[in-house]
Amino acid sequence: MTSLTWPPTSDVPEADPEQKRAAEILREHGKLIVEAAPGTGKTYLGVYLALCGYRLGWVSKQQPALFLTFSRNARVQIENEIADFRDKGWLSDKESSSTKIANYHAFFFEILRRGAGIWGCKTVLRPATFSEQRQRIKDALAQSGAPGRQLEKAVNQADLVFGLKRFGLEDLMSPDETPLLDEDTYRAVCDAATAALRSGRPYYDDFAPLFLNLLEHRPELTEWLHLTYPLVILDEFQDTDPVQYQILLRIQPKRIVILYDRYQMIYGWRGSRIERPVQAMKDLSIPKAAKTELKTIHRVGEGSALARFIQQLRADDLLGVEVEDVKQRPYLLCYPIGRSQPGMPDEARCLARLRKHGIVNHQETTAILSRANYLAEYLHRHLRVQKQKWQASYACRWIGSDNNPDEVIRDHLYLLRKAPDAYSVRAWLGRLLDVILPASCTEVSFARELACDGSEILPNRRKESLVRIREGLSPWWDSVNVGNCGAIARALAEIETIAKLVVGETAYLDPDVVYYVRQLARAAATLHEKGGHGNWIEVCEHLEDSLVRSVYQRLRFPQHGLYVLTVHQSKGREFDHVIIPWLSSKGEPTKARNTGQRFSTPYCHDRLEDRRLLYVALTRARRRVTILYPEEDPSPFLRRWKLVV
Numbered sequence: 001m002t003s004l005t006w007p008p009t010s011d012v013p014e015a016d017p018e019q020k021r022a023a024e025i026l027r028e029h030g031k032l033i034v035e036a037a038p039g040t041g042k043t044y045l046g047v048y049l050a051l052c053g054y055r056l057g058w059v060s061k062q063q064p065a066l067f068l069t070f071s072r073n074a075r076v077q078i079e080n081e082i083a084d085f086r087d088k089g090w091l092s093d094k095e096s097s098s099t100k101i102a103n104y105h106a107f108f109f110e111i112l113r114r115g116a117g118i119w120g121c122k123t124v125l126r127p128a129t130f131s132e133q134r135q136r137i138k139d140a141l142a143q144s145g146a147p148g149r150q151l152e153k154a155v156n157q158a159d160l161v162f163g164l165k166r167f168g169l170e171d172l173m174s175p176d177e178t179p180l181l182d183e184d185t186y187r188a189v190c191d192a193a194t195a196a197l198r199s200g201r202p203y204y205d206d207f208a209p210l211f212l213n214l215l216e217h218r219p220e221l222t223e224w225l226h227l228t229y230p231l232v233i234l235d236e237f238q239d240t241d242p243v244q245y246q247i248l249l250r251i252q253p254k255r256i257v258i259l260y261d262r263y264q265m266i267y268g269w270r271g272s273r274i275e276r277p278v279q280a281m282k283d284l285s286i287p288k289a290a291k292t293e294l295k296t297i298h299r300v301g302e303g304s305a306l307a308r309f310i311q312q313l314r315a316d317d318l319l320g321v322e323v324e325d326v327k328q329r330p331y332l333l334c335y336p337i338g339r340s341q342p343g344m345p346d347e348a349r350c351l352a353r354l355r356k357h358g359i360v361n362h363q364e365t366t367a368i369l370s371r372a373n374y375l376a377e378y379l380h381r382h383l384r385v386q387k388q389k390w391q392a393s394y395a396c397r398w399i400g401s402d403n404n405p406d407e408v409i410r411d412h413l414y415l416l417r418k419a420p421d422a423y424s425v426r427a428w429l430g431r432l433l434d435v436i437l438p439a440s441c442t443e444v445s446f447a448r449e450l451a452c453d454g455s456e457i458l459p460n461r462r463k464e465s466l467v468r469i470r471e472g473l474s475p476w477w478d479s480v481n482v483g484n485c486g487a488i489a490r491a492l493a494e495i496e497t498i499a500k501l502v503v504g505e506t507a508y509l510d511p512d513v514v515y516y517v518r519q520l521a522r523a524a525a526t527l528h529e530k531g532g533h534g535n536w537i538e539v540c541e542h543l544e545d546s547l548v549r550s551v552y553q554r555l556r557f558p559q560h561g562l563y564v565l566t567v568h569q570s571k572g573r574e575f576d577h578v579i580i581p582w583l584s585s586k587g588e589p590t591k592a593r594n595t596g597q598r599f600s601t602p603y604c605h606d607r608l609e610d611r612r613l614l615y616v617a618l619t620r621a622r623r624r625v626t627i628l629y630p631e632e633d634p635s636p637f638l639r640r641w642k643l644v645v
Contacts, residue, residue: 013090016296019045023052029290030255033277035262037314038619039307040294042259043074046233047081049257050099051091053231058255064100066229066253068107070236071572075103076555078235100229104244108207115214115221116197123200126544129411130402132196133203140192208243215250225251233257236572237280238265239272249283256284263314263615266568302331302623310619313641318611320641327645331624334643336631346589346630347378350581353628354383355391360562364576367563369617372601373400374590375582380564384438385507395508399565399573405512406551408435409520410544417540422481427451429480429491436499436517438507454478465501472498483536489524492517511559519550567613570620578621580614581628583635605636 015023019041026032026049036042050065059065069075078101085091102110113125128136196202202210215222232253234240237260240248258280265274273279280286297307309332315322340349353359360366370376377400386393398405412432419425430450437446444466449458454477458470472494479487495517499509523546527539563575582588587602604610614637618625627643629635638644 013048013051013085013088015048016041016298018292018294018296019048022292022294023049025290025292026052026255026257027056029287031284031286031290032256033258033260033281033286033291034294035260035277035291036294037261037307037311039297039299039303039310041296041298042261042294043077043081043235044298045294046235046257046259047078047085047099050231050233051085051095053255054095054098059098059231061094061097063228063230064098065231065233066107067099067101067233068235069101069103069572070239072103072106072552072555074235074572075101075106077572077574079556105204105207108211111221111225112202112207112210112214115218116200118214118217119194120198121200122198124541125200125202126541128196128201128203129414130203130407131411132201132414136192136196136203140188143188208241208247212243212247212250215247222250226254229253231255231257233259235259236261236264237277238262238274239267239571240276241267241271243271245276245280248280252284256286258286263318263612264571264619266571266609266613266616268609299622305329306331306618306621306624310615313615313618317608318615319605320637323642325642329643332618332627332643333624334627334629334638336634337628339630339632346582346584347375349630350375350628351379351382354379354579354581355393357392359579359626360392360394361577363560364623365558365560365563366577366579367565367570367573367575367620368396368579368581369565369567369570369620370581371567371588371603371613372590373566375588376400376564376566379581381439383562383564384510385440386505393508394562395511396562396564397512397559398510399563399569401569405510406516406547406554409513409516410547413520413540413544413547416543417537419482422478423451425482425488426477426480429488429495432492432517433495433498436495436509436513437502438509441503441507444502450477465504468501469498483539485524485528485539489521489528492521492524495521511561512554515554516547516550519546522546567617567620571616573620574622575620576623577626578617578624579626579628580617583627583629583637584633585635586633603635603637605640 022032022034022045032049034042034045036045046067050059050067053059053065067078069078082091082096082099082101086093086096109125109127116125193202193206197206197210230253232248232251232255234248234257237258258277260277262274262277265272281288281291295311297304297311299307309323309329312323313320335353337349337353340346354368368376368379370379377398380396380398383394383396401407409432412428412435415431416425416428419428427447427450430446430448433446433450444458444461450473454474457473457477458466461467461470476487476490480491481487496509496514499514503509520543523543527542583603585602587600589598590601591598602610603614627638629638634644
């Protein structure tokens with residue numbers, strides 16, 4: 001076997017003994033499974049091992065290592081690590097091109113585009129939006145005569161089960177993944193999904209089942225993947241779901257690296273299983289000698305201290321018994337929130353504390369991580385608006401799922417396809433303006449007010465900002481029409497100006513939404529300059545493709561400032577500072593979407609799943625964590641993890 005030796009020159013990557021041992025195991029066995037705690041250089045190790053694969057002659061530009069990860073954000077982190085290797089002279093351009101990096105969705109979708117013809121698709125595949133998928137299910141359920149509540153079951157049920165049933169792969173289901181819908185309803189929904197695929201608009205959660213189905217129908221594809229990617233590196237393996245795992249077993253990589261952290265497994269509701277790494281060792285013939293662990297911390301300063309605290313938690317299944325009893329932890333601060341006025345809801349108390357100056361440093365990335373969507377949405381909505389001059393407000397960014405800014409705008413672009421006339425296009429632009437504005441800043445519905453001719457814009461409005469909007473739009477608004485890219489580009493470019501007029505100095509616009517609208521304006525202007533007045537659907541697809549590129553660029557160059565999201569949405573991301581906004585024994589305030597009924601969702605210390613969820617929140621921080629809690633009702637976690645005396 002080729003010897004893994006590094007020439008004594010400047011192109012030797014730095015590696016600690018644990019990382020070098022991992023490389024030796026991979027050289028000897030061709031297979032490796034690594035458990036790594038936060039701060040121990042897991043991503044670094046993955047890139048280092050990809051380079052080892054090249055130096056050993058296993059991979060090349062024509063047959064690259066395949067580095068698969070869970071999310072787009074983790075993919076960007078890996079790309080940045082490779083760029084750093086290249087900048088330091090450890091990787092040549094030829095060596096860096098010998099590694100293909102992708103998240104699961106992107107990789108599956110790339111291969112699906114090649115094989116879509118087997119389902120009768122005759123157009124270029126583009127992912128459907130959440131609204132498309134939801135409407136598809138609504139229509140299917142209406143045709144099947146299913147009760148109204150079946151809709152919520154279909155939408156909220158783990159989409160994996162949905163996909164497995166769709167393609168006749170029920171044998172992959174676990175006993176606790178029993179379908180919630182009856183056979184007739186499933187058949188109607190599956191038929192609708194197949195029709196969507198033929199039209200070139202499958203939904204994200206369809207990709208993995210479709211990919212597995214493609215492998216079953218095209219055995220030669222399995223062989224092609226096996227030969228094309230002689231080394232497969234899997235990041236965040238603890239999040240692997242049943243379909244992804246079955247795909248891995250069918251491909252049976254010749255050489256494989258599995259990287260994971262058992263305590264970051266928080267996607268059990270999607271089929272992730274804590275025992276999957278052990279199962280993989282058996283199913284992929286990984287010997288026990290090929291398993292190792294990373295423990296050496298590579299972070300410095302506050303990040304190093306936080307990483308050591310996290311390692312102490314890992315010593316006893318996150319119970320906190322092994323945590324050192326330290327009174328002062330500048331990297332992990334806990335602030336009590338004083339008792340409220342009678343009747344003041346918990347989310348308002350939390351908001352009042354966050355509005356005090358000094359918690360957020362604008363020169364670093366800060367994330368507020370809630371357990372449930374309700375508190376995150378509430379804080380994002382209100383932290384953008386300054387009610388009193390003494391209160392801090394922030395240009396905070398929202399990271400959601402179906403209501404993520406880029407997904408909301410993609411939804412809008414799909415609606416633009418269906419615009420039959422000028423008034424519909426103008427209403428669409430008004431609706432985009434409604435999205436970019438904080439809801440509490442105006443009572444005007446621009447979707448309704450702008451769906452008119454220029455002479456009828458905002459009639460009888462006397463507010464100075466609205467008068468200025470009317471005067472600015474009236475001269476050219478009539479030129480906004482289906483297919484007129486020049487007028488649409490100008491309107492998109494004006495949206496930010498209009499929004500700033502509306503909010504004045506009382507609120508911030510969402511920076512990401514502003515960025516995406518600017519990119520759409522540029523794309524429309526470019527198309528206009530090239531004479532793009534042809535097929536309206538092609539115009540809309542051009543705008544959609546430009547949005548996808550813009551999202552990727554935004555991920556590659558993250559901005560400083562404040563982000564608001566849930567713990568689940570934070571997977572694959574890192575921030576300088578993490579704020580956990582409400583840690584009480586009763587739980588985080590939330591509301592049911594359909595009924596508005598209030599309830600609480602606590603972190604329960606006795607449940608390993610809840611301990612893992614809070615652990616993930618802590619591990620998103622590079623430097624420090626701030627925890628807020630009600631002084632009269634602190635969570636048991638605070639004492640069990642020795643965060644407060």
